[in-house]
Every structure is written in C-alpha cells, then in structure tokens.
Amino acid sequence: MDDSATSDTTSGAGEQMTTATTARRTHRSAKVLAVLGVIAGTVVALDVITKTLVVDLITPGEPVRIIGDTVTLRLVRNSGAAFSTATGYTWVLTLIALAVVAVIIRYAGRLRSGWWILGLGLVLGGALGNLIDRIFRAPGPLRGRVVDFVSVGWWPVFNVADSAVVCGAVLLVILSLLGFDHDGTRSGWAARNDPDPDEQPSEADPGAIDAGAVDARADTGINKSTGTTTGTGTTTGTGTTTGTGTTTGTETGRNADA
DSSP, X not given: OOHHHHHHHHHHHHHHHHXXXXXXXXXXXXHHHHHHHHHHHHHHXXXXXXXXXXXXXXXXXXXXXXXXXXXXXXXXXXXXXXXXXXXXXXXXXXXXXXXXXXXXXXXXXXXXXXXHHHHHHHHXXXXXXXXXXXXXXXXXXXXXXXXEEEEETTSOOBOHHHHHHHHHHHHHHHHHHHTBOTTSOBOXXXXXXXXXXXXXXXXXXXXXXXXXXXXXXXXXXXXXXXXXXXXXXXXXXXXXXXEEEEXXXXXXXXXXXX
C-alpha cells in the first residue's frame, strides 16, 4: 500500500471518530434538554393551573383562610419581581427574565450533573411561568402583572413560579459551595472528601489482595524427574552364574523464585 492510500485510510478513520464523537455529544445534549424541559414544563403547568383557579375562584380583597390568618390565599396582581418586590419595573424585569431563559437554554447542553439540571430546570420553569403573565396579562405585552396568591405570615405574597425560582437558586448555591460543578466534576470540599482511587487497600480490608503473594505463586516452578533402570543377566553353562543388578535413581529438584 502506497503512502497516499495509507493517508486516505488514516483520514477516513479520523473522520469516523470525529463523527461518532459529535453524534454522542449531540445525543447527550438532547437528553439534557429533554430532562430540563420536563422539569421546567412541570413547573409552568402547575403555575398556570393554580393562577387560573385563583383568578376564577378568589375575589380580590377576600382572602381564603387555610391555617387561620397565618396561611391564606389572596389574589394580588404584582407588577414587580418575585415576592412583590421591584414594583414599577415590569418591562425591565421582563427583559431580564427573557435573558435568563435564553442563557439557561444556550448552556443546557454542557450540563452533566443531575442536581444542576434539577436546579436550572426549576429556575427556568419559574422564569417562564412569570414571563407568561408579563406577556399575556393586562395591561399589555411586557407590562403584564403577575398573579400572586400564597400568603404566609409576614412573608410577601408569592406563587408557584416564585417558589420554583427560589428553590432552584438555593440548590445551585449549595452545589457551588460544596464544589459540585455543572459538568459533573468536583472541586474544593467535594474533591477533598472523595476517596483516592490510587490508594492501596489497607491490611484491615478483608477484600484486599496481596499482589506480591500472587506474583510469587505465579513465578514458582516445580521440576521433578524420576528415572529407574533395572538390568538382569543370567548365563548358564558348565557353571551357572547369575547376576542381578538394579539401579534406581530419583532426582527431585525444586526451584522457587519468589
């Protein structure tokens, strides 16, 4: 085979490997996006359903008591951010929500940690839930008021989307502090507490294997040879001479190279 044929073969093999690697990455990214979509979609569905029920069943100014006056359901239309904060900046908050959604979707394919996928899925679902209100509710697109309805004690009134955003953000902060990265690797505290893969098994470990003993047994050879020679001669004439000779030798050699 000439040099050109060899070069073509090598080039073809390299292209096949590159294609296979790209296909695996694409498949993995698609799976991540699918899981992320399921989590976010679940949050959005719960948020939309609960808001629709609240708008239809609860009259503004007439709270529904769940646990006395501590936990109530009350209809509040919020033009600000989560937990009724930053009111009056609806269009700015809408643009921020759009940017958050775009960034999460853009980098979702790089996620390798299931916990990061869960956290970002919650944040994505919450952002989309409130974004739907800002786009489709009165007084108009990008200026719509978000429906809040859960009131707990002194805490500001919130909704399902707000809860999802907060829970997801808290989870991501905890993962970052503990050293669990989005790509599935570990650093900091998590890396220091991982068992060392190169660490030799201790003597107390019942599953430990003495590699030296195995090698010694593997290198041990036993050679044994046995030889036996027996001769008998008889001559009969005027006189009879009978001679019998037997020689038996046994040699055993044992060599062990530990």
